[in-house]
Amino acid sequence: MKTSEFKNSKGVTVVVNKELNKLRGREFFPEKLKKVNEILAKSGLPKLDR
Amino acid sequence: MKHNKYLSEADDTFLIYQFISEGPKGLVRKSVIFSDTNVENVYNLAFGDYDPMTDTLDDLSNTNNGDSKKVLATVAATIYTFTEKYPEAWITATGSTKARTRLYQMGIANNLAEIVKDFVIFGYNCKGYWEQFIVGEQYEVYLLTRK
Incomplete structure (x- = not known):
């Protein structure tokens, strides 16, 4: 089994x-x-500056 | 969240996580699953007790194993791990009951300072739109993504 741990990870x-x-x-x-799909269809995602 | 966390197993795509809650009620297997939604890159977080006999999840049971903070910390940690693997992903989450949704709300509010270091978090309010999470407000669904 492989153990994965991301460095500096929370x-x-x-x-x-x-x-x-x-x-x-x-x-x-x-x-x-x-319900989630209905909300996404109605309201989409909020705008985000990445 | 700085609470202890349970060691988890994951599938090889890191969409599915399982860990074992240990306490007075014994060993209870719990699962966190990030499911596709109808929108690309948006995943819904499902969480519950896993029954290996039927391969089903129960999101209504109250295990009462005395480790709710450790369980919540572990669930939160899977979000960090998942979004390290899928950094552009959005995650939605809601409780199976209004009481559960309020419980998640409290967990978010109590750890908001830590959460917002890495994530932007929104709530879907009663007026029918997303707003950045405000402590004390009631939300139907939570949505977060990495900064």
Whole structure:
């Protein structure tokens, strides 16, 4: 198993586990996702100067 | 957030994270998943207790393992890790109930000074538009991205 830790990171130390790949692409909370998509369709994203 | 964090597992795209909450209620596997939305580069954060028997998440349960700050810190840390991998990404998040959304609001408000060092954070207000997060305001959905 590969351990990844990003330098100077406030992130979490992770161990890559390819068994978790099986969860990709699934919608676990479709109602919440639907609400978010409705908001994004109506209001888009705020303007941001990067 | 300066609280301890749990060590996590991740899939090889860093979209899915799992960690184990430990406490008086035993070992509870929790998942954080960044799901595609209909907008490119915008991901919705899903979080809940993971059931390995059914491969499902439960976002309504109250584990009461006495480690809520550590769990919240771990979830927050996955956002840092995810956005280090996907620096242009936007993340939306909302609670499964109004009480949960308020809980997240408190977590954001209590750590806002730390959060805004690295992120811009918005809330979707009752008037139907995004505004930069204001402490004390009620929001339906949160949205953040790296500065």
